[in-house]
Amino acid sequence: MKIYVVRHGVPVDGLTAEIRSDAERPLSERGIVETNMVASALKTLGARPDPIVSSPLVRACQTADIFQEHLEGERLLSGSLAPGGAPDEVFSFLSKxxxxxxxMVVGHEPxxxxxxxxxVGGSKQFCMPFKKGAVCCIEVADIPPVLSGGIVWMLNPAVIGAFFQVKQP
Known part of the structure; x- marks a missing residue:
């Protein structure tokens, strides 16, 4: 099984009268453009995730919605992907x-x-840093993984933009 792990796209900065909490922060225009570019690249690569599961926070939902527009998987929400969610909680949800x-799962750093x-069988000392909008494709045999999975590839908006010669916003 392939699992696409995605960090949400670039959100708007700060809070306003309309955006009163961090959970309500939507994607910025740049985040929307970059997420569409990444989703389009995944479609070109033949990605067909089903389901596409996201954190309930607005920016993660918007990121997942953009991926769904391009890749057509069923859209689901899981509190296990909200900030502070542990891998075991995600595995419990995904085991279904x-x-x-x-x-595909869409969440937050760290x-x-x-x-x-x-x-991939690492410890807390192994940390895979994610840029906003980045995607890591991992192959695993089981959920939760009994044996270590393997990283197939990892891409971020800057790499995809350079590869497809798209000017970054």
């Missing part, structure tokens, strides 16, 4: 979908880095 060939570490 272990018959699927590909799954949690997505911790999730990748848990998937």
């Amino acid at each position: 979908y272990e018959d699927r060939a590909e799954i 949690d997505v880095g911790d999730l990748v570490s848990a998937l």
Whole structure:
């Protein structure tokens, strides 16, 4: 099974009268553009995740919605992907979908880095840093992984933009 671990796209900075909490911060224009570019690249690479699961925070939901527009997987929410969620909580949620060939999860740092570490058998000392909008593709045999998974690739918006010669916003 392939698991695509995604950090949400670039959100707007700070709080306003309309955005009263960190959980309400939406993607910025740059975040929308970059996420569309990354989702388009994954479609070109043949990614077909189903389901696409996100944290309930606005920026993660918007990121997952953009991926769904391009990749068409079922959209789900999981509190296990909210900030502070532990890999074991994510595995518990995802175990219902272990018959699927590909799954996508959209969350926040440092949690997505911790999730990748848990998937590849690393410890807390192994940290996979994620830029906003980055995607890491991991192959695992089981959820939760009994044996260590392997990182297939990791891409971020800057690399994808350079590869496809897209000017970054």
